[in-house]
Amino acid sequence: MILLKRLLLIFFGMSAGSVIAAGVFAFLAIIGVFPRLIGKTKTENRILLYETVIILGGAAGNVMNLFEFPIPLGNLASAALAVFGLAVGVFVGCLIMSLAETLKTIPVISRRIHLAVGLQWLILGIALGKCFGALLYFTRGMGQ
Numbered sequence: 001m002i003l004l005k006r007l008l009l010i011f012f013g014m015s016a017g018s019v020i021a022a023g024v025f026a027f028l029a030i031i032g033v034f035p036r037l038i039g040k041t042k043t044e045n046r047i048l049l050y051e052t053v054i055i056l057g058g059a060a061g062n063v064m065n066l067f068e069f070p071i072p073l074g075n076l077a078s079a080a081l082a083v084f085g086l087a088v089g090v091f092v093g094c095l096i097m098s099l100a101e102t103l104k105t106i107p108v109i110s111r112r113i114h115l116a117v118g119l120q121w122l123i124l125g126i127a128l129g130k131c132f133g134a135l136l137y138f139t140r141g142m143g144q
Helices: 002-031 033-041 044-067 074-103 105-112 119-139
Strands: none
Touching: 002 033, 002 044, 033 044, 033 074
């Protein structure tokens, strides 16, 4: 009976995670994150590889989140976290810029606050604030 419960939990957990991941990836594709990155890197001939990696990444993230496997990195933990953090930061930056471009929010915000010059400083300030907040959050152990 316990085995049946666990199998059902695994099935429903994987199903729910897969649906959420598919929705997130569809959203990212609709707003143009993937096509923009593919266009910028001039790798249009590797679309099948992109699709495969996106699907495998979503499935691996789902499994890792559901089962919480420890990743033994030993002395490389800090370096691995730094590389992962940089990759996630670049991805989030691309996502934010795609959203801003799609929704055309930055021109609307600059008109509303009557910002004639210095828009790049506003964006830099927002990005640095987010970075500083994330550094405080993780260095103070708040994420545990």
